[in-house]
Amino acid sequence: MEQSSSSEAVHHSVSNAPVRVMSARVKLGTRLVNLWSRRELMRNLVVSDIRIKYKGSALGLLWSMLNPAFTLGIYYLVFSVVLKNGYPNYVIFLFSGLVLWNMFQNAVFAATGVIVDRAGLVKKVSFPREILPLASVGSAVIYFLIQICVLVIFLFIFHHAPEWNMIEILPITFLNVYLFAATVSVVMAAFTVYMRDLKHLMEVLLQLWFWMSPVVYSYSNSLATQLGTHHIKLLYFMNPMALLVLTFQRTFYVNTLVHSTIDGHLIHMLPTWAPSSFLYLNLAMLAVMAGLFLVALVIFGRLEGNFESEL
Amino acid sequence: MTTVVDVDGVSKSFKIHYERHQSLKERLLHPRTGHSEDFSALSDIAFQVQEGETVGILGHNGSGKSTLLKCICGVLQPTSGEIRLRGSLAALLELGAGFQLELSGRDNVYLYGTMLGFSKKRVDQIFDDIVAFSEIENFIDTPVKFYSSGMYVRLAFAVAVNVNPDILVIDEVLAVGDERFQAKCIDRIRRFQQEGRAILLVTHSADQVRALASRAIVLESGRMIANGEVAESLAIFRKHLLGDTPSNEVNEHHVGDVHIDSITTPTGSFDVQSGASVHFDVHISSATAYSGNFVLEIFTRAGVLVSRSDAQGAPINLRPGENVIGIDLPHVPLLDGVFDINVGVLDPRGSNVKAWSEKVATLQVTYGGRQSGLVELDSSIRQG
Numbered sequence: 197m198e199q200s201s202s203s204e205a206v207h208h209s210v211s212n213a214p215v216r217v218m219s220a221r222v223k224l225g226t227r228l229v230n231l232w233s234r235r236e237l238m239r240n241l242v243v244s245d246i247r248i249k250y251k252g253s254a255l256g257l258l259w260s261m262l263n264p265a266f267t268l269g270i271y272y273l274v275f276s277v278v279l280k281n282g283y284p285n286y287v288i289f290l291f292s293g294l295v296l297w298n299m300f301q302n303a304v305f306a307a308t309g310v311i312v313d314r315a316g317l318v319k320k321v322s323f324p325r326e327i328l329p330l331a332s333v334g335s336a337v338i339y340f341l342i343q344i345c346v347l348v349i350f351l352f353i354f355h356h357a358p359e360w361n362m363i364e365i366l367p368i369t370f371l372n373v374y375l376f377a378a379t380v381s382v383v384m385a386a387f388t389v390y391m392r393d394l395k396h397l398m399e400v401l402l403q404l405w406f407w408m409s410p411v412v413y414s415y416s417n418s419l420a421t422q423l424g425t426h427h428i429k430l431l432y433f434m435n436p437m438a439l440l441v442l443t444f445q446r447t448f449y450v451n452t453l454v455h456s457t458i459d460g461h462l463i464h465m466l467p468t469w470a471p472s473s474f475l476y477l478n479l480a481m482l483a484v485m486a487g488l489f490l491v492a493l494v495i496f497g498r499l500e501g502n503f504e505s506e507l
Numbered sequence: 508m509t510t511v512v513d514v515d516g517v518s519k520s521f522k523i524h525y526e527r528h529q530s531l532k533e534r535l536l537h538p539r540t541g542h543s544e545d546f547s548a549l550s551d552i553a554f555q556v557q558e559g560e561t562v563g564i565l566g567h568n569g570s571g572k573s574t575l576l577k578c579i580c581g582v583l584q585p586t587s588g589e590i591r592l593r594g595s596l597a598a599l600l601e602l603g604a605g606f607q608l609e610l611s612g613r614d615n616v617y618l619y620g621t622m623l624g625f626s627k628k629r630v631d632q633i634f635d636d637i638v639a640f641s642e643i644e645n646f647i648d649t650p651v652k653f654y655s656s657g658m659y660v661r662l663a664f665a666v667a668v669n670v671n672p673d674i675l676v677i678d679e680v681l682a683v684g685d686e687r688f689q690a691k692c693i694d695r696i697r698r699f700q701q702e703g704r705a706i707l708l709v710t711h712s713a714d715q716v717r718a719l720a721s722r723a724i725v726l727e728s729g730r731m732i733a734n735g736e737v738a739e740s741l742a743i744f745r746k747h748l749l750g751d752t753p754s755n756e757v758n759e760h761h762v763g764d765v766h767i768d769s770i771t772t773p774t775g776s777f778d779v780q781s782g783a784s785v786h787f788d789v790h791i792s793s794a795t796a797y798s799g800n801f802v803l804e805i806f807t808r809a810g811v812l813v814s815r816s817d818a819q820g821a822p823i824n825l826r827p828g829e830n831v832i833g834i835d836l837p838h839v840p841l842l843d844g845v846f847d848i849n850v851g852v853l854d855p856r857g858s859n860v861k862a863w864s865e866k867v868a869t870l871q872v873t874y875g876g877r878q879s880g881l882v883e884l885d886s887s888i889r890q891g
Contacts, residue, residue: 216581321623
């Protein structure tokens with residue numbers, strides 16, 4: 197690709213160009229290299245995805261803020277005003293968990309059907325197919341970043357200081373949720389080609405998953421405390437989203453122990469772990485997530501061979 | 508010379524589903540059923556393409572040429588074997604497959620360019636060339652959903668050829684746009700050839716291969732049956748074309764007592780070289796003596812009449828019994844192709860058919876030159 201494009205009839209040579217090999221199995225290392233070399237395509241897919249989503253809408257990207265704001269408002273109304281859960285600064289608590297959950301859900305939701313939806317492309321143009329689900333995750337990251345900005349604005353409005361010791365953990369937590377969303381997205385996208393029901397199943401599953409994660413209710417009200425009495429609390433944390441949501445809540449909501457705004461009794465909002473514990477747990481999870489992501493790529497590689505005939 | 512495409516023992520088989528269980532319910536209910544059978548679309552294909560070569564890949568529908576192409580482009584993974592590519596590749600498979608309808612032409616150029624594996628910087632450099640080539644300057648910022656199909660395809664073609672790939676793969680897309688645009692495409696392909704880039708041209712048009720390719724590969728039911736000089740490969744391609752659709756649906760009718768039995772050549776073969784002479788003997792049996800006109804028609808396989816000639820006023824006189832009518836073509840002006848021969852006996856005024864035999868023989872013409880079309884013109888072109 198060195199030759200200049202405008203010159204007439206330059207005799208060009210490819211003797212130094214790298215050799216690409218197409219065979220039945222693409223090795224994992226090659227897969228990663230291919231993905232990295234096509235990062236520009238990934239970026240373009242993300243940009244075009246967002247452009248198309250808000251094309252023709254007057255408010256455009258603002259919807260990506262309005263949408264979660266409405267959700268936030270509804271949960272606030274139901275749980276704080278109607279059901280009177282008595283959590284002080286409930287909006288901050290809710291938002292800090294919701295922002296993370298939204299990213300995961302948006303990513304998985306969009307990625308699950310993406311290979312089927314873009315069948316025309318998959319059957320005609322060559323590129324690493326994992327890029328499609330990963331681009332869905334990429335779009336979710338953009339919405340996530342926008343929502344984080346809104347969260348910061350909320351913190352200013354409510355004069356609510358985050359836990360500064362925890363801030364440095366957040367990039368790791370973000371990487372964790374990114375890798376986890378990517379893992380689930382890549383695997384689901386590939387399986388959905390063979391079983392179209394998965395798209396609908398995933399919708400239901402994501403709802404269940406949401407209520408199993410301590411986003412709306414506090415950790416002490418969660419299943420974890422009950423499981424704890426049976427020494428199987430670990431089971432609760434088999435859901436990676438639990439730890440990740442808690443890390444975000446601990447960082448932005450800060451308070452582990454609060455007084456109820458209704459009757460003044462003490463509520464355990466969050467586990468009373470030290471910031472260092474959060475750090476180690478997140479680091480341990482990062483190792484697991486990186487491993488899972490690689491496994492997901494391998495699974496995808498096994499499944500993609502027959503995409504053409506299934507689409 | 509560097510090998511840019513090395514296809515090494517590539518096979519591809521597909522599972523054909525008789526009952527597709529695509530929903531979870533069906534998969535759970537019938538875990539073992541859903542019969543499928545392996546269908547071998549390509550078996551053990553091996554060839555190489557050198558830098559600067561233009562190779563035509565010929566085959567009928569279902570011969571596996573599109574599968575092979577998709578394997579080379581990386582859209583499909585071969586079941587076994589390897590394909591090694593050196594340098595960048597752009598494929599004109601189905602043009603505009605990567606386009607997003609909602610996005611403008613400009614956005615799609617960038618998206619498609621990166622999809623083909625080229626950097627944004629590179630697309631920046633050639634963006635103006637692409638737009639100029641596609642001739643849609645005024646609509647480049649319009650969403651492509653408002654494009655006509657011609658504009659759509661032109662833009663895709665413009666991206667693919669202007670990124671200047673080391674290997675260009677073209678699949679039956681030269682029928683793009685109007686004649687002027689087609690000429691432009693051919694022109695661009697010729698420039699690619701001059702620049703020493705490799706081109707793979709997949710088609711079932713022998714004319715395109717003859718006009719552009721330096722070598723041709725013929726696929727038949729997933730196997731490579733020829734790989735060599737264009738003329739040789741085309742001859743093999745023809746043979747299989749004949750084998751595939753036997754012309755035994757001889758459509759004949761005769762009124763009364765004249766019957767066309769058969770047509771033969773002295774050599775027994777209907778394969779002729781373009782420009783050579785050929786002689787046919789038409790065997791006609793007649794119950795009574797009859798004097799009438801004789802007609803010879805030559806059709807292309809597509810049903811285009813190439814020529815109709817008759818006995819030119821001199822009647823043929825049939826005796827009772829066996830008769831032989833000789834036809835001489837001193838110089839077959841036909842170009843490469845397969846032609847059907849119809850013969851008939853008409854009454855002297857030419858208004859009533861006495862006997863008629865359609866597709867009584869099939870003439871296979873081999874041609875080694877570079878003209879394309881149906882007939883050879885003895886044209887000479889010089890400075891005026």
